[in-house]
């Protein structure tokens with residue numbers, strides 16, 4: 606892996622590259638107690654950075670860890686870090702907390718023995734016209750099984766196997782259902798579809814991340830006069846949709862060109878969502 610063009614703030618200093626931050630006794634190394642968030646710096650803007658920093662702290666709390674950074678501090682660090690990069694290059698921003706010590710029992714995490722780092726690295730915004738997806742038999746866990754309300758590292762081996770399976774079949778991403786068989790999200794992003802001019806997206810029912818980009822795009826589309834419904838959606842609803850698109854901090858709005866043999870193209874409403882997001886990000890909305 607190429608870890609050049611990477612800067613990490615840890616314990617008061619900026620480190621270049623990929624410095625070792627964890628030992629074999631770290632709780633996160635052993636049992637996966639890490640939470641993170643993902644935000645973007647590109648074209649001189651950092652859309653919804655405050656929400657991404659706030660979610661980092663909420664994710665820590667959801668795993669029983671007491672956050673040690675203020676949202677404002679995290680935002681200041683991001684600004685400081687951004688100045689180390691070429692202004693013309695897009696950056697991915699990843700604040701992370703992880704458990705260090707053992708808690709009340711051997712396997713529990715100590716809420717106050719946690720570490721924090723902020724990693725930033727160059728990652729170009731994707732330029733492909735869209736992605737092709739397939740479905741997967743793997744499911745999203747419920748809140749009773751896993752801390753799905755947190756952006757926690759321990760959730761992602763499941764997303765990873767969904768994604769690997771889709772890639773092995775020649776697709777870019779996987780459409781993942783919840784335990785009831787209703788569509789939840791993609792392995793790495795939230796999902797929307799359009800039918801007869803109405804935008805539809807799954808109800809946040811605790812089985813998937815209610816993404817910051819998702820919520821932003823819903824608001825932007827509604828403000829622009831489009832009808833957006835959160836409702837229970839099946840794989841068949843997606844198969845027969847007029848268009849499908851995905852949202853996430855990394856790529857923002859992405860057209861889904863096809864789901865298995867259903868072809869949608871880039872889609873006029875997906876295009877509209879991309880334009881609305883761009884205007885919002887550049888403070889023009």
Ligand code: PMP
Pocket residue numbers: 643764790791792793794795813814815816817818819852853854855
């Ligand atoms: N679902 C999953 C599984 C994700 O990893 C992401 C990316 N964080 C999203 C949805 C989109 O969330 P957001 O818009 O907050 O980045």
